[in-house]
Amino acid sequence: MKVYGGRRGLASLLLALSTGLATVGYGALSITPAEAAVTPVPFSSVVPAVAVSTPTSGVTYGIGAATTIYTEPGSTAAASVGGYLAGLLRPSTGYPLPVTAASGSSPSDGISLLLSGAPSSAGNEGYQMDVTADAIVIRANRPAGLFAGVQTLRQLLPAAAESTTAQPGPWPVAGGRIVDYPRFAYRGAMLDVARHFFPVSTVERYIDEIALYKINHLHLHLSDDQGWRIAVNSWPDLAVHGGSTAVGGGAGGYYTQADYQQIVDHAASRHITIVPEIDMPGHTNAALASYAELNCNGVAPPLYTGTDVGFSSLCTSKELTYTFIDQVVGELAALTPGPYVHIGGDEASSTQPADYAAFINRVQQIVAAHGKTVVGWHDIVNATPLPSTVAQFWGTTSRNAAVTSAAQRGTKIIMSPANLTYLDMKYNSRTTLGQNWAAYIDVKNAYGWNPGAYLSGVGESSVLGVEAPLWTETLKTLPDLEYMAFPRLPAIAELGWSPYSTHDWKAFGQRLGAQGPRWRVMGLNYYRSTQVTWPAGS
Incomplete structure (x- = not known):
């Protein structure tokens, strides 16, 4: 089964569609046309309600077998949040989801948890999450904000992601941006x-x-x-x-x-x-x-x-x-x-x-x-x-x-x-x-x-x-x-x-x-x- 992830696979995807042989790619995840009917969870379903959200229509990232979790270099706390996320999703997805230090501030794939680039309005517990066809990037000023962003990400995945045994998927995440922070300390x-x-x-x-x-x-x-x-x-x-x-x-x-x-x-x-x-x-x-x-x-x-x-x-x-x-x-x-x-x-x-x-x-x-x-x-x-x-x-x-x-x-x-x-x-x-x-x-x-x-x-x-x-x-x-x-x-x-x-x-x-x-x-x-x-x- 072939993967057509993001812009890089566009030409191949168009060719395959013309012959009727394609599978539709969400990020690193290959799914069949029947599976593609799974609707990503909308931002408006998250509890507690997020402060600001801007969905991107038609854009979805899918967690797949090749997905890597990248964390802020040199931050043990960020690495711990990455390990927590991987520990949640490995049983249900069956994917390895390795956790490694990010190599730059502009990720092009996978799920990144970074302690840079978050708006000042996020404070110590808020975060910014950007979901594109190629990557999910959560930015925060403090590790607590990364953890809060991970809780939102959990709710943007299908409920089956909470399972302790492997489920068939797919694991789509709706595209767009969320900027979120708490009302009370x-x-x-x-x-x-x-x-x-x-x-x-x-x-x-x-x-x-x-x-x-x-x-x-x-x-x-x-x-x-x-x-x-x-x-x-x-x-x-x-x-x-x-x-x-x-x-x-x-x-x-x-x-x-x-x-x-x-x-x-x-x-x-x-x-x-x-x-x-x-x-x-x-x-x-x-x-x-x-x-x-x-x-x-x-x-x-x-x-x-x-x-x-x-x-x-x-x-x-x-x-x-x-x-x-x-x-x-x-x-x-x-x-x-x-x-x-x-x-x-x-x-x-x-x-x-x-x-x-x-x-x-x-x-x-x-x-x-x-x-x-x-x-x-x-x-x-x-x-x-x-x-x-x-x-x-x-x-x-x-x-x-x-x-x-x-x-x-x-x-x-x-x-x-x-x-x-x-x-x-x-x-x-x-x-x-x-x-x-x-x-x-x-x-x-x-x-x-x-x-x-x-x-x-x-x-x-x-x-x-x-x-x-x-x-x-x-x-x-x-x-x-x-x-x-x-x-x-x-x-x-x-x-x-x-x-x-x-x-x-x-x-x-x-x-x-x-x-x-x-x-x-x-x-x-x-x-x-x-x-x-x-x-x-x-």
């Missing part, structure tokens, strides 16, 4: 591993799934009343005893520090920053049960496996409490390369307001002394936030005077309104998993708000980004997590990435429906919302 997902414990493999799988939608932070809720999930060498019983159970009394579990490092490294390879949370002063029964001396009365309570909140509190008047926090935060900070440590701070109804404020103020200084930036649930604005402290809004109304006041004083806000972003909320009254205390949230609800103009008095410049929390009181398995996160998490991811000018429910619903076949190939257990038209077979 922080685009997060949160996974509660405290109420139910999830092994490293499940967390890594969730990381892989959220990376497809350009999420760049994973907030791990590592401690709560029901379980402590990270080993702390200076306080070993936290994990051994405090991590021994879960909601409902089932088996618990915890991450060794090596496990946690594995999660951090896997996330970093997907350009995702881990944000660890140790909730305090409330949500601390697992710690209190592990060490009697952390209690004001010196008596350890029993382990807790229910779902009530607000009954526990560290002893804010004991100096030992701050030694404990300093040592725990110190070990966690040393394991965490990202800038943030989350200190919780919500639902501390067993702590007097004055004691709460004094506690939060002191803990902020401890975290800062370990070189990290504090993130806390928005309750912490009732103390005195440091200039660098970030408040995560989880309320269910669009007005909160304390948060507005803090934002006007310079506090940055992560938007996670529970009635719009909490992925553990039921879709509707028939949903068997999840809860409904904040709201029923179907996809249209999750998509239908503006993070930059939602909270009264908090303008877009005060919003660091968005996060979709997934609490796990009722969730025990990976399929449970997937069912509650998809398709709502991509909706929230789009609010964080795409310009608000692209916000359109009808168009988004079509693009979201187009993800169904991809999720089916990936083996992802998603909810078939009736608000979305899913293609047949997905």
Whole structure:
């Protein structure tokens, strides 16, 4: 079978067509006329929506057996992104897809990942992608931008490209140019591993799934009343005893520090920053049960496996409490390369307001002394936030005077309104998993708000980004997590990435429906919302 790729094969192609013997060439890929009927995925199908796109009608590049992936010379990070792309596509295509350093700045074939030539508007996470008949070129200012461009490229390929076994192809990519960049710097997902414990493999799988939608932070809720999930060498019983159970009394579990490092490294390879949370002063029964001396009365309570909140509190008047926090935060900070440590701070109804404020103020200084930036649930604005402290809004109304006041004083806000972003909320009254205390949230609800103009008095410049929390009181398995996160998490991811000018429910619903076949190939257990038209077979 002959290849007629790009302009170089034009004369031969015309001759062959005149004799009826031709196959049609997409780049390095030969396909028959019947196979040529495969329609490339349009730019308008990508989630999150791209900022600017200019399709080139009639132009297609096809990934084929001769395709090479070229990466920025001398950049280990670019080479890593190239290896990631090759690792995704080798199983489904069956092609070797070698990864090698580019030899110049103007590629004429293959797929190139270059750290030069991107527009300044791309920033640190954006990219420019050019697709011609001869080549695909992704340019970025930083490796994170290359990785984001690769996620777009994945979605421009047929869903079968996600398969772990060889598929027949072809593998066409629509021609044109995309210039894309994020609206907000922080685009997060949160996974509660405290109420139910999830092994490293499940967390890594969730990381892989959220990376497809350009999420760049994973907030791990590592401690709560029901379980402590990270080993702390200076306080070993936290994990051994405090991590021994879960909601409902089932088996618990915890991450060794090596496990946690594995999660951090896997996330970093997907350009995702881990944000660890140790909730305090409330949500601390697992710690209190592990060490009697952390209690004001010196008596350890029993382990807790229910779902009530607000009954526990560290002893804010004991100096030992701050030694404990300093040592725990110190070990966690040393394991965490990202800038943030989350200190919780919500639902501390067993702590007097004055004691709460004094506690939060002191803990902020401890975290800062370990070189990290504090993130806390928005309750912490009732103390005195440091200039660098970030408040995560989880309320269910669009007005909160304390948060507005803090934002006007310079506090940055992560938007996670529970009635719009909490992925553990039921879709509707028939949903068997999840809860409904904040709201029923179907996809249209999750998509239908503006993070930059939602909270009264908090303008877009005060919003660091968005996060979709997934609490796990009722969730025990990976399929449970997937069912509650998809398709709502991509909706929230789009609010964080795409310009608000692209916000359109009808168009988004079509693009979201187009993800169904991809999720089916990936083996992802998603909810078939009736608000979305899913293609047949997905």
